[in-house]
Structures are given as structure tokens and as C-alpha cells.
Amino acid sequence: MDVRAQISMVFHLDKCIGCHTCSIACKNIWTDRKGAEYMWWNNVETKPGTGYPTKWEDQDIYKGGWEKQNGSIELKGAGRKKGLLNIFHNPNLPVIDDYYEPFTYRYLDLIESPASDDQPTARPVSLITGKPIDIKMGPNWDDDLSGTPDYARKDPNMQGLSAAEQEAMFQLERMAFFYLPRICNHCLNPACVASCPSGAIYKRGEDGVVLINQQVCRAWRMCVTACPYKKSYYNWHTGKSEKCILCYPRLESGYAPACMHSCVGRIRYLGVILYDADRIEAAASSETESLVDSQLNMLLDPFDPQVIQAAKENGVPDSTIKAAQYSPTYKFVKKWGMALPLHPEFRTLPMLFYVPPLLPVMASLSNQDLEQGEKMDPIAKFWKDDWLYDTSTEGLWGTIDQARFPLKYMANLFSAGDEEKVKLVLKKLMAVRIHRRDVTVGDIPREKVQQALSEAGLDAETAEEVYQLTSLAKFDERFVIPPAHREQAIEMLEFTGDTKGSVGFGFKEKPQRGL
Amino acid sequence: MDAFFNALNNFFLIGLPYIALFVFLIGSVWRYTSTRFKYSSLSSQFLEGRQLFWGSVPFHMGILFLFFGHLTAFLIPRGVLLWNNHPARLIVLEVTAFIFGIAVLAGLANLIYRRLTNPRVAVVTSRMDYAILSLLLLQVVTGLWVAYSFRWGSSWFASVLTPYLWSVFALQPDITAVSALPWVVKLHIVGAYLTVLLIPFSRLVHFLVVPLDYIWRPYQQVVWYWQRKEVRRSGTPWSLKRPLNN
Incomplete structure (x- = not known):
């Protein structure tokens, strides 16, 4: 038993009002930069709908996630063979138009245009080229458009529904929809990590946050293809991929991630779940019908003395074990069995769970x-x-x-x-x-x-x-965040004796006697 | 006049290779250690994907073949000469290389056309990109020209250029034979040196970090910021050596 801690999330969809406050909080902190304007590390989709990027769930188009091949699993559109063969041109890479061309408006024209008979207008301009464009898409372009032929009817999840059922769903009197907020799932079997040729993507051992090392990323762009949730984004300006970092600087200081902190409907829960890393491979390659069960079986009871013992031996701090015992996500996912992973068939073992809407x-x-x-x-x-x-x-x-x-x-x-x-x-x-x-x-x-x-x-x-x-x-109670123990981490990085007596208030260089 | 040409030959065939190699070596170390955030292949496929296919794929396939072809002639000239002993094999080699050269030319032309016409790609194009594209165009045009006009390149490369290059690396440059080569060949050589010189200062750095270790590394990567097991173990001695993940 290889016990590790994972910070996991639960979104209670019954409570989501689709206000996009989470998206804006995230955007303001992390992606309001050149090259990142189109990225929404957190986005909210109307379901049924095609989502962002358009039809991201349809892996016949995007080839994301893992697929089963003779008993084991292999990346569907990337991996050692496909990744390296397609490195000069990735046939499955979504392009900017699959998301949307980022835009702003020439607001100043409203004020500075010369007097004329017509109202001045603020024309939309592309944030890539700076030239005027006709806006064709946005990150939540199908917001609330549940019954429309362009969006809802093209939802990839309609597969397996009879024509009559589909028709019934879109009758005006019966029309219903709900919101699906999405962030990176910080998977246990992340396809993005596996697909990165330069090894820039990794999972943090301490809390399971999946990160991209910006200094190692070389724009081979395989992660964008491999992530079935399309939550790894390519920054066209810097030539580096970026993704949700679960606000780890906030987590390390004991704050909830910005999207969760700002959630108006209080739909979001965050907490530690202990899991058995030895069972990842078996769980990810189990039969489609038993995927959810085998994933839930990996999650361990934080009150079980054997689990606690194994966790301690593995170096999981007591404070993290305690956080796991108070974890709201453990309750929703394991204890009550009320939360399910989004698209478990992608086999990445996502650690963001949803309470489906009633x-x-x-x-x-x-x-x-x-x-x-x-x-x-x-x-x-x-x-x-x-x-x-x-x-x-x-x-x-x-x-x-x-x-x-x-x-x-x-x-x-x-x-x-x-x-x-x-x-x-x-x-x-x-x-x-x-x-x-x-x-x-x-x-x-x-x-x-x-x-x-x-x-x-x-x-x-x-x-x-x-x-x-x-x-x-x-x-x-909604956010039980384990302490990051920076005080101990710093001791691993430098010997306190090295710096003892060499720094004080106001000094950036060593206060040594002058020449 | 002869003195002038001698000076030119000395500069471009003796001075330039050493400048290029020196700048390449120092520049690559500096580039890798100091500007790692800017170290990227800077793919523009995300902004434009279809045209790129007809540019990038033939270009890279061709340049890979030609690069390894030149490298083979440089490392094992005898092997190339032995291969070329038989006229049929010589023709096969020359024709294949020429086809790959055409692929590079076609790919490069597509890439340049794409850079010039697509407004989105133009936004992410730097002056260095244009410099590199022009240089590569010069290289492939002169290369094809040389291959077509001065037969058979694969043989005289092995017998004339390889000794010269070896002499450069042995720090005893001998340019007597190379000086007598036609000016197109010399232009091709100078272009090669300039390309080497510019590698550390352009997106060409991506060829220094070809991700071959991906073939043998495990798919999943977990990074521990601090080894908690070590911290907990009272027997772990204090060490002044900093851990690798510092």
C-alpha cells in the first residue's frame, strides 16, 4: 500500500446558478495576460451544450485521454509513438478557432470619434492581430441555450439516447438544462503528464496538484491533445503550455483556490483524500463498467488504523491525515457515495467529483x-x-x-x-x-x-x-486545507546554519564589514 | 586581388568557423542556463494548423535526412566512398538526397509563404525568424544548386570537405583544397557556419533538446518538493549538500 494524499474537489451541481463568478476570479488572477486571453482555466458550461472548446468531449475529434489496448492502456492521440511521430505537426491539436478568437472593443472610439450624424460604435478587435473582427465565438457562447439546434443538439453526450428522448428533451415546455463548472481535474493518471515529450508536466507528490514547469516546456503541444478535458492550454505568445494550478500559492498559505473562494452558490468543496498509488494502473485499465468503482476503491478510509499507519510510514504528515479525516470531499465521494467523476471513461482517474443535479x-x-x-x-x-x-x-x-x-x-x-x-x-x-x-x-x-x-x-x-x-x-467546513509545512520544507532546501547571522531587517546583501 | 581573395578565404573558412563554434558553444550554455523560459520551439500550429502541415512536415523530414547525411559524410567519409564505389548505389544516394532537398525547399517555401500571408502567424514572427528562414532558404537553394551542378557531391564532400572540417576541429585548419572550390560551394559552407552561429539566439535551440528521453522515461512523473520520509527519520544526518529539487 503506497498511501498518498490528493487534494480533491467536489462540485455540487444542484447549487450552481451559472453566474461565472468563478471564471472571472480565475481569469483576473491567472489568465489576464497576452497569449492567455483565450484560456479559461475555470469555465462554466451549459449542459446540454457543446462546451468550450467546442465539442471537447468528442474524442473522435480530439483524441484525448487513454484507451484500452490488449489489457493495458495507451494514450489515444499522443504517447511515445504517436507523440514523437507527430511532433512536427500534431494532427489532433485544436486550434484557436476551436476555442474562440480573443477580442476586446475599441472603447476609446466612443469618446474620441469626431462629431457626426451617426452614433459612434466600439468595434470589436482581435487580441491576436489587433485588427477588427466579427466575433463568432466566446467561452460561454452557448450560455443558457439549452434547446438550440446549434449547441444542445450537438452535445456529444446525446449518444445512446433514442431519437424520441432527444426530441423530448428539446421541447420548449420540457426544456431543461444545468451548469457544469470545470477546472483541471488533477487526475491520478494524468494524460497530460504522460504525453509531455520533454517531461515538463508533473504531479506534486505532497498534494497531487498537476503542474507544468514553464522552464522545461518546449511547445511540443502534446498535452493539449492528450488532456481529454482540454484543460491544458497553449499560450501562443510565450510558446509554453499552461493549465490550472489549483491556486497552489493560495493553498500553501491556507486559502481556498480563487474559484472556490468566490463561488456564490457555495457549490464547491475541497479536501484531502488518501489513496493507494499502487492501484492506479489497475484502476485506470479496468473494464469500462467498473471504472468508477475501481477508482472509488482506491480511495482509503482516513480513520482506518492500517491506512494511518501506512500513511505515516510513507511520510504523509499528521496534519494532512487529520485534514483527510475532516475532508468534505471524502464524505461526498466515499462515505455517502453522492459524487461521481466527470467522464470516467477517459481513464485519467479525475479527482474532481460532481454531485449530479436533481x-x-x-x-x-x-x-x-x-x-x-x-x-x-x-x-x-x-x-x-x-x-x-x-x-x-x-x-x-x-x-x-x-x-x-x-x-x-x-x-x-x-x-x-x-x-x-x-x-x-x-x-x-x-x-x-x-x-x-x-x-x-x-x-x-x-x-x-x-x-x-x-x-x-x-x-x-x-x-x-x-x-x-x-x-x-x-x-x-467546505474547504479543509492541509498545512503545507513550509517551515519544514525550507529546511530541506537550505541548512538554517548557512544563513544564521547573515541576514537581518533591511539587508539584501550580507551585512559584512566593508573593504 | 589575390591577396584580397586570400584574406576572404582566410576569414570565411578559418576565422568564421571558429567564431561560429565558439559563439555556439558559449551561447548554448548561456541560453540553456539563463533564459530557460524563452527556450521553446515556439510552435505556431495553435494559430494556424493546415498550411503548417505542408510546410513543417516536408521541411523537417528533409532536413533530418540531409543533416544526418552530412553528418555521416563528416564522420565516416570512407564508408560513403565505399558505398559510392558502385555507380548504381551512388545514383541512388544522390537522387534520394536530392529528393529530400526538394522536400526541404518545398516545405520552406510553404513556411515562408505562411509567415508572410497569415496575419495571426505574422504576429508571432520575430526578425530572427525571418533571418533564420532566409538563411535556411539560402542553404537549401545553394545546396540543391551544388548537388545539381557539381557532381557527385557525396563523393567529393567525403574527399575534400571532410578533411577540411577535420582539420578545423583539429585546430590545424588547412584550406588549400577548399579555397579552390566554386563560390557556390563556399557560399553554402559560409551559410552553414552562420546557421550554427545563430542557433543559440533563435528558435533553432529546439533541435538541441530533442525529447529523446521520452522514449525511455516512465509516463507518469511525480515530484516531491521535500523528502518527508527523510525529515521524519531521526537517523538522517544533516547534510550541507542541497537536494536536487532545490
Whole structure:
């Protein structure tokens, strides 16, 4: 057992309001530079939609991630053979137009243009060439455009949905969408690291953050292809690739990453998860159906004495083990089993997990709106009794099965197509709501509450815990950041005796006696 | 007049190679150690991908073949001469090399055309890029010219140029034979020296860091900023030697 610590994230999609505050916080700190204008290390997508860069999930186009080959796995579009053979021209590299051409407006024209009969306008200009352009794309160009033919219908996750299901999803009355905020997943089996010919990309051992050494990167640009989430970006100005650094300077000083700190909906959780590094290869190369399970099996219980012992032997500090025990992400992912990785079929073992949204499933009408209800599509759930929520568990899970959002779609996103996994998580989310309605309103028969909880694999106590962490958790509960122990790290870098007595306030050179 | 040509020959065939080698060696060390952030192949594929294919691929394939061809003639001239003993083999070698030369020319022409016409690529083009492109164009044009007009290059390179180059490396430059070569050949030689000279100051540095170690390194890389196991072990002695990851 090779126990290592990984800083992992959970995004609770039910709470995301799609405000893009995270993206702006990140942009202002990290990517507001020449060559990086088009990069959004954090971006928020409307689902269903094509995303950013366009159709990034379609690996037939971009050849990202790993694929299974005779029992083991190999990079799909990069790696030793393909990477070095295609080094002069990478056929699978997205170009700037797949993202968007960055632009600004000539605002000064509004003020300084000479008097005339027409209103002055601020023309958009390209941030690459400086010449006027017609804006064709933006990072969130399909924001809220769930039903549109150009975006939602071209969503790669529609695969496996019947034509009728797809059609039903896009009817105006049934149209639903949710937001998918994305950052680098800081994977356990990162394809970007594996694809880098010059070895510039690495995973930090202490916390698992994946970084690109800007001094070693030589613009072989294979990481852009290899990352199936397209979260490694090529800076066309500096000729170096860049990616989300999980705000490690902030993490090391005990602050949450900027995107998480600024999250208005408080959807983001961050904490340490201990995992067994010996099982990475086996987990990444397991069968598609068992990918999620084998990834979750790698994650270790931080309370298990054996795990603690092995972690200590491996040099994981006590403070990190303690942080793992308080980790909100461990609870969501492992303890409650309510969070799933995004596209596990890419086999990179992403360590950013999502609580899938229940919201579109819950949307329904009560019999107060009988007239409206009759106009609805028969598949749409319509409650005929007096309850706002259908309290029979049969009806309850029935709602999930006949969700306005087909389970298959969710499963394509979060569980490599396994509908049962998504269904279980949605049941848990629903059971917690039923439990809370029972606590606060008390209009649901007790046995039905019990039934709902037990069928979802929860008890009242756990449901209460889930509710607390979902709705009421404060900053320190949402972000449990292990100390970076710089005081010990510095001792590895220099012997304190070397500098003892040689520096003081106000001195940059040694305060030595002059000549 | 003879004195003037002698001086020119001495400068370009004796002085220049030493200047070029000296600047290349010192410059490469300086470039690698001091300006590592600027050390990159500066790919522009992200801004324009399709035209690049018809430029970059033939250019690189051709230049690789020609580079190793020149290198072979420099390292094992006897082997080349032996190979050329048989006329059929000589023709095969010359024709293949000429085809690769044409590939370089075509690729380079595409690359230059792309640099000049694509407004996005123009933004990321420096004056050094134009200098390098012009120099390479000069090299490939003179190279093809020499190969076509003064046959058979592969043989007289091995018997005339290799001894000269060896003499330069042996610090006893002997230019008697080379001075008698046609001026096009000399232009090609001077262009080669200038290219070597400019390597450390241009994007050509990427050829010094060809990522061959990728073939044998493990795919995944984990970097530990400080060896926690060592810190925890009370028996670890203090060392004044700084760890590698400092």
C-alpha cells in the first residue's frame, strides 16, 4: 500500500446558478495576460451544450485521454509513438478557432470619434492581430441555450439516447438544462503528464496538484491533445503550455483556490483524500463498467488504523491525515457515495467529483395547475394528488426514471453510461429532501420517509449530515486545507546554519564589514 | 586581388568557423542556463494548423535526412566512398538526397509563404525568424544548386570537405583544397557556419533538446518538493549538500 494524499474537489451541481463568478476570479488572477486571453482555466458550461472548446468531449475529434489496448492502456492521440511521430505537426491539436478568437472593443472610439450624424460604435478587435473582427465565438457562447439546434443538439453526450428522448428533451415546455463548472481535474493518471515529450508536466507528490514547469516546456503541444478535458492550454505568445494550478500559492498559505473562494452558490468543496498509488494502473485499465468503482476503491478510509499507519510510514504528515479525516470531499465521494467523476471513461482517474443535479428531475406541477398540467407532455411528471411532492416511494423513483433529463444523458456524463449509478445518487438527493421536508413541515407519513431513506441507503442521521454539509456548511467546513509545512520544507532546501547571522531587517546583501 | 581573395578565404573558412563554434558553444550554455523560459520551439500550429502541415512536415523530414547525411559524410567519409564505389548505389544516394532537398525547399517555401500571408502567424514572427528562414532558404537553394551542378557531391564532400572540417576541429585548419572550390560551394559552407552561429539566439535551440528521453522515461512523473520520509527519520544526518529539487 503506497498511501498518498490528493487534494480533491467536489462540485455540487444542484447549487450552481451559472453566474461565472468563478471564471472571472480565475481569469483576473491567472489568465489576464497576452497569449492567455483565450484560456479559461475555470469555465462554466451549459449542459446540454457543446462546451468550450467546442465539442471537447468528442474524442473522435480530439483524441484525448487513454484507451484500452490488449489489457493495458495507451494514450489515444499522443504517447511515445504517436507523440514523437507527430511532433512536427500534431494532427489532433485544436486550434484557436476551436476555442474562440480573443477580442476586446475599441472603447476609446466612443469618446474620441469626431462629431457626426451617426452614433459612434466600439468595434470589436482581435487580441491576436489587433485588427477588427466579427466575433463568432466566446467561452460561454452557448450560455443558457439549452434547446438550440446549434449547441444542445450537438452535445456529444446525446449518444445512446433514442431519437424520441432527444426530441423530448428539446421541447420548449420540457426544456431543461444545468451548469457544469470545470477546472483541471488533477487526475491520478494524468494524460497530460504522460504525453509531455520533454517531461515538463508533473504531479506534486505532497498534494497531487498537476503542474507544468514553464522552464522545461518546449511547445511540443502534446498535452493539449492528450488532456481529454482540454484543460491544458497553449499560450501562443510565450510558446509554453499552461493549465490550472489549483491556486497552489493560495493553498500553501491556507486559502481556498480563487474559484472556490468566490463561488456564490457555495457549490464547491475541497479536501484531502488518501489513496493507494499502487492501484492506479489497475484502476485506470479496468473494464469500462467498473471504472468508477475501481477508482472509488482506491480511495482509503482516513480513520482506518492500517491506512494511518501506512500513511505515516510513507511520510504523509499528521496534519494532512487529520485534514483527510475532516475532508468534505471524502464524505461526498466515499462515505455517502453522492459524487461521481466527470467522464470516467477517459481513464485519467479525475479527482474532481460532481454531485449530479436533481433539479430538472424535481420540476413538476401540482394539481393546483390542472389546466397547465393537461397541456404537458404525458412523459412529464404531473402530480394528481394534493401533495406538492409525490410521497409514495414508487412514484418518487418513478419520477427519476421518467426524468425530464433522461438518466442516460447524466450517465454519459458522470458514470461512463451506467444509469444505475446516477440513479442511486439522485435517489439519495431526493431522500435527503424528503427527510428534510419531514423535519421541517412534517406532512409526509413516517414510514414513507423511512422507506425512502432506506431504499437510498441512508439513515436519518446521515441524511441530516448531508443536509448540513450541503446547505449550511461554513467556509472551514467546505474547504479543509492541509498545512503545507513550509517551515519544514525550507529546511530541506537550505541548512538554517548557512544563513544564521547573515541576514537581518533591511539587508539584501550580507551585512559584512566593508573593504 | 589575390591577396584580397586570400584574406576572404582566410576569414570565411578559418576565422568564421571558429567564431561560429565558439559563439555556439558559449551561447548554448548561456541560453540553456539563463533564459530557460524563452527556450521553446515556439510552435505556431495553435494559430494556424493546415498550411503548417505542408510546410513543417516536408521541411523537417528533409532536413533530418540531409543533416544526418552530412553528418555521416563528416564522420565516416570512407564508408560513403565505399558505398559510392558502385555507380548504381551512388545514383541512388544522390537522387534520394536530392529528393529530400526538394522536400526541404518545398516545405520552406510553404513556411515562408505562411509567415508572410497569415496575419495571426505574422504576429508571432520575430526578425530572427525571418533571418533564420532566409538563411535556411539560402542553404537549401545553394545546396540543391551544388548537388545539381557539381557532381557527385557525396563523393567529393567525403574527399575534400571532410578533411577540411577535420582539420578545423583539429585546430590545424588547412584550406588549400577548399579555397579552390566554386563560390557556390563556399557560399553554402559560409551559410552553414552562420546557421550554427545563430542557433543559440533563435528558435533553432529546439533541435538541441530533442525529447529523446521520452522514449525511455516512465509516463507518469511525480515530484516531491521535500523528502518527508527523510525529515521524519531521526537517523538522517544533516547534510550541507542541497537536494536536487532545490
